[in-house]
Amino acid sequence: MGPPVAEPASRLQPSEPGPFGAHWDGRGTHFAVFSAHADAMELCLFDHSGRHETARFRFPECTDGIWHGYLPGIRPGQLYGYRAYGPYEPDRGHRFNPHKLLLDPYARQLSGELRWHDALHGYKVGSPREDLSFDRRDSAAYMPKAVVSADHFDWAGDHPPRVPWSDTVIYEMHVRGFTKRRHDLFEHDRGTFGALGSSEVIQYLKGLGVTAVELLPIHAFARDRVLLEQKLTNYWGYNTLAFFAPDPQYLSDGTLGQVKWAVRQLHAAGIEVLLDVVFNHSCEGSERGATLSLRGLDNLSYYRLDPEQRRYCINDTGCGNTLDFRHPRVIQLTLDSLRYWVQEFHVDGFRFDLGVTLGRETHGFDPGAGFFDALMQDPVLSRVKLISEPWDIGPGGYQIGNHPAGMAEWNGRYRDDVRRYWRSDDGLRGALAARLQGSADLFDHHRRRPWASINFVTAHDGFTLHDLVSYEQKHNQANGEDNRDGGDDNLSRNWGVEGETDDAELIDLRDRLKRSFMATLLTSHGTPMLLAGDELGQTQNGNNNAYCQDNELSWLDWSKLDTERGRRMRDFTARLIALRKEWALLRAPRFMHGRGEAELGLPDLLWFDENGRQLVSADWSNPVARLLGVRRAQRSGERVDIAVLLFNADSADHAFELPLPVPEFRVLLDSNEPLRDPPSMSASSYLLAAHSVALISADVDRDTAQRWTVEQQKAADAAAAAANTADEPAPPA
Template sequence: MPPVPTRLLPGRPNPLGATWDGLGVNFAVFSAHAERIDLCLFDPAGRREIARLPLPECTDEVWHGYLPEAQPGQLYGFRAHGPYEPRHGHRFNPHKLLLDPYTKQLAGEVRWSDVLFGYRVGAARADLSFDRRDSAPAMPKSVVVDDSFHWGDDRSPCIPWDRTVIYEAHVRGLTMLREDIAVRERGTFAALADPRVIDHLQRLGITAIELLPVQAFLQDRFLVAKGLKNYWGYSTLAFFAPEPRYMVEQWMRNEVKVAVRRLHAAGIEVILDVVYNHTCEGSEMGPTLSWRGLDNASYYRLMPDEPRHHINDTGTGNTINISHPRVLQMVLDSLRYWVEQYHVDGFRFDLGTILGREPGGFDPGSGFFDAIRQDPVLSRVKLISEPWDIGPGGYQVGNHPPGFSEWNDRYRDGVRRFWRGDSGMRSDLAARLTGSAELFDRRRRRPWASVNFLTSHDGFTLHDLNAYEQRHNEANGEFNRDGHSDNHSNNWGVEGETDDPAIRATRRSVMRAMLATLLASAGTPMLLGGDEFARTQRGNNNAYCQDNEVSWFDWAKAQGDEGQALCRFTARLIALRHRLPPLRPARFLHGGAEVRPGLADIAWFDQFGTPMTPEAWNEPEARTLILRRATAAEDGSVDATLLLLNADSAAQDFAMPDPPMDWSVLLDTAAPEAEDYPLTGRTIPVGAHSVLLLATRLPPA
């Protein structure tokens, strides 16, 4: 065993984190207000602190030191000395072991105990008190890593935005019930990389998988106390480290890279859902695990008049102070690390409005947006924002800068309401079908700036949207008060599961119609994983703490007759989207351009084939609509499509609009297994709760 070191060499202030150079390790950590920072080294088991060495230098508020002969695998942490003055925003407590904000790997996990808090839990002075107990036994340890990996000829598929189809999934939930995968691999990146999982995505036609948070996260104390788990992962503990539970062995970081490489080989991009709006440390009453102990006043946004308290625009107790240059640097360094070291292809930013918040509120020209848009690495990957938070002015759909796409909840709600049969939804549906131009057609943005979705991890699944009118979140332990109360859902006659054949048929019809609407809309479609075979969460619309069969994909259902039929139908829809340019226009269409004399790029008609009038748009009880789109190809030919939508509870006859064309029926959601056939005549019946897709190609003029 090598001798225990007694001191550090000066080292360098960059890069931040622990960097192995083959001869030793350089440690560097930011703190503007610390008076001293100690590097703590631990034995391989992480149970015994074997050395405590002050970082000898501080340059530009970065504390640093170099440990010769140190190797990858070395366990470490920090202790920060400085003022414990909560009223002034400072919460230094050297009795608390701190994770490196740049740690690339964790060893062990948080073991909940009052010693993790910088103050005496239960003390009369609350967080103004001071706790002198050592937290190291209850803390995971940071690990020095070697990032080398043989990527071979791996490269991003670089799928164009207009051809992107996103599949939102959870690494663990996707494969926990896959009986054809080894038990020890289920729920891990190794299972995600399994050829059978990738084959399912390929058969559907998916071009990008968007994974719920995979950066290491905390199992929140209030959930542990109730016997529940943080399943979704929106409680980040380490921005650079993968979640240990998602690997067969917690140290096997290369499993992530293997999965990415195999997905790339299959032509599938990998997008990560990332959480840079808050950390797992919660409010001022939360534990001291990393950032709070290193420099609370720099890493977090504090109340200007009462810096003892955190600003809580996130609803989680704290808000990261991304306006601080070193905090902004940490976020950008983390993003670049995942692109450069893990080869991911993009990010979805949880509560993305937070990232654009400056002291005066949301700003599309904020430091974060400006920095990421000019970054030579990050500006080239797919960037998606969840454009809202709970702070003042927090709803910012359509207001992000060019380069960012946005989750469009207006699409979700409008399409749900139309197919539920709500009154007065014609014009709203038209806006959603055409990429929500009223929100996104500015600053030369393209239709794919709107990420269209019917369902996501947050809310009902597609099956439950058509089986439940009320949330059923009792298993969450919050007396069914959590989750959205207004879901624009419809159970079609019975709450929950039923054997009634008529109700079941109606539910399947509406699900198919909604999926057809999604894949025929301008913008970027996102499918919630499992909706392709009608996955259910038993009415739970906030399954964030359900790490069990409630959330896991029921692959037995996927193999049933109905599940397979819906999978085939979904794959057919995606294939049609890839095949037909009018379904994925590259620009917003407003009807002002003609691709042929008398043939506008986009046109709207009622079910009688008559061009829509203001009166028709405002007819409250009309639940039918025709959309015609036409796109000119490079050879002068024209692709045209007709979308016939009937949200009525009875079948309706639709008439073809002028000019007459030789239409073929490519899809009828009321007859999902029917083959293509040419339309004869000028009228066609459209079933209740159904969509028809017709197409034609006009030869070069």
């Protein structure tokens, strides 16, 4: 199909092929868009309402697949879109349809909303020929428009915190849900960056002690049609429409400057901003999805298609399509987007949703894939925090520990093992020990550091911490899928009653378990990530897949701070974070294996049982052992700092003999007694309540530590000789 003649075509002047997107230079605007297989490309201009197309111009040049031109007089605020001409041959992977207005993949701001209509599809919905048919209806009336923007903001005085990885504490939040129920903020700001940057919110985050907020996707995204028809919506935002533009709902004043202002305010408080980004797929869905941007511009280049039947998308993401990171323009689009957010918005890092997809080559996942190579050498991006979700649903999709050095990874093994331990499963002593020490079994290679393990117990996807100890079954009826959605194996336990209860003893047990989970997380080596609201006792009433619940089920219930339970949990969490910052032994710049010495004869790491005895091979394989002690030690000048962690997942209280060089110690924290001030004690043992964690510290001089270790070694040798045993200590599996 040939393109119609555009009048007056001469107004779009020849130009250089880059950069991509729309760039205003003070006199006019340069436009450039990629399509290797289009026959022609048009620029369409719209009035300020976006309802009327005012002009259409043919691109005069195409260089190396880049269509480019310059239009004098076009200023910031101009609305525009593209139309691509070429073959509509789905069996060959081509889906060009000039009747469909296409969003610029490099659009930096959007005007209007995506309004679902069958005209958004390149084929006739309902046709017997399905997506092999061709739809001639114009889709412009239903499409949001890109806006020519000018990026000007006064960043004077902004200093990115650059918090070292080893000191980082991440707080995962949803921009809208975090502040929507904050009644101390202006109503029009709630749920937007106008609230996120407010002094009230920042004061709360500083008081809690977190060093970074990780924001669920803020890129402009599509609300799924099937959800809207059920009076629901895509709340989480994992359905990207534009990789450079923030979603308009998060801008209470409609300007990009509001995002920048919020970032600057958070930086001033020492808090970094990380973005959860979705590049593994787009919102266009499967081959039967809509034609909104990439599909209409060049389906064959942007998406991975079945090599035998190119009509069909490969679906390694579970979302209908998979972007093709074997293609250099897909890599460029992603890197350009990331760099834009760092340079123009000063964000401090990214978490890559389904990060395995970004490393898929023809043969499968490859840590040396082109995207990773380009990312890790980029002079801008290699300096920010980079986190991968190390799985997708494609072949060989679980790749935890296998990403390039320099990236951190969400540690799903940590989540699962810690959950199993605290619900009192058998045989978890060794697994807990490995997770406490930064999951060296997964990450201690290629000179990686413990921070590479992003430790978490809960995240946006799944139960909240409160629901983890209150429900054994998911309760997702509100999602409209007859409770079929969401995971079935949550590794949770309700402790006798499904859901909420008035039983005071059960409430006390659940609260203690929540504190024990939080204590485990914040005393583990690696990088801790908290789910926003867990420190308040947030509940979703057992819904473990609240992706479509943009309502009070998902929004943080700040009224919990008006209750003693909510304040107690918040204060306990803040105290834990403060202890982590104060005590280097709760963090770690390098992996500890117990092979080093804090002092002569005093290992830097010791695992022991309730009798104070160092664990041996048989102890690690004991299936019913639910008690574990760990002693960490390091020199500090002329003294030795010692931290002891005690874990009791049993249903009974237990006394732990403490392997300390001195009888004096300080109880820094006990999850059974959250309100008690840390006491100093003089004893050889400590009574730990059921389902509890205790953190104990001791400070001794080097001479005392040396004398004690010599005495301990003599006693151990004598005991070994008496027992005539050669059973050697062994590290956890």
